[in-house]
Amino acid sequence: MTASVLILNGPNLNMLGSREPEIYGSETLADIEESCVARGEGLDLKVDFRQSNGEGELVDWIQEASGNHAGIIINAGAYTHTSIAILDALRACGLPIIEVHLSNIFQREEFRHQSYISPVAEGVICGFGGHGYCLALEAIAKIVTTRV
Numbered sequence: 586m587t588a589s590v591l592i593l594n595g596p597n598l599n600m601l602g603s604r605e606p607e608i609y610g611s612e613t614l615a616d617i618e619e620s621c622v623a624r625g626e627g628l629d630l631k632v633d634f635r636q637s638n639g640e641g642e643l644v645d646w647i648q649e650a651s652g653n654h655a656g657i658i659i660n661a662g663a664y665t666h667t668s669i670a671i672l673d674a675l676r677a678c679g680l681p682i683i684e685v686h687l688s689n690i691f692q693r694e695e696f697r698h699q700s701y702i703s704p705v706a707e708g709v710i711c712g713f714g715g716h717g718y719c720l721a722l723e724a725i726a727k728i729v730t731t732r733v
């Protein structure tokens with residue numbers, strides 16, 4: 586059966602493509618979703634791609650993921666650097682997690698160097714723009730198929 590991967594995007598990522606292309610690139614979130622669905626097909630993974638500006642909604646989606654998805658790829662946006670609620674939900678869900686960022690957060694302001702998500706992630710991919718999501722799908726495909 587084709588495994589499903591939940592791809593979560595946090596606050597302001599719905600604005601991609603409209604501003605700050607020098608930091609985040611010119612692709613829209615819809616463009617990234619399209620690439621993920623196509624890469625997922627090649628890897629025999631179903632992709633459920635979502636975005637929310639709300640911390641609580643992201644927590645709800647993480648809580649619902651067990652039993653419905655084989656893994657989570659998450660770009661929590663600014664909540665990466667602030668949200669213990671998202672950390673707790675990810676820790677409790679029991680699924681493999683990959684953290685993604687469009688920008689190289691370590692080349693940016695000091696406050697972006699701290700991530701609450703990294704301690705519960707299998708790995709972190711940052712600095713490759715939208716392509717980072719496809720790299721994360723490749724990584725999670727390997728984890729999902731070798732752990733079953």
Ligand code: CA2
Nearest residue numbers: 597598600601604662663686687688697
């Ligand atoms: O590099 C990333 O992917 C980030 O997760 C993006 C977050 C930022 O707070 C993180 O430190 C790193 C911000 C996303 C905001 O995206 C916008 C895109 C276009 C216009 C305005 C915001």
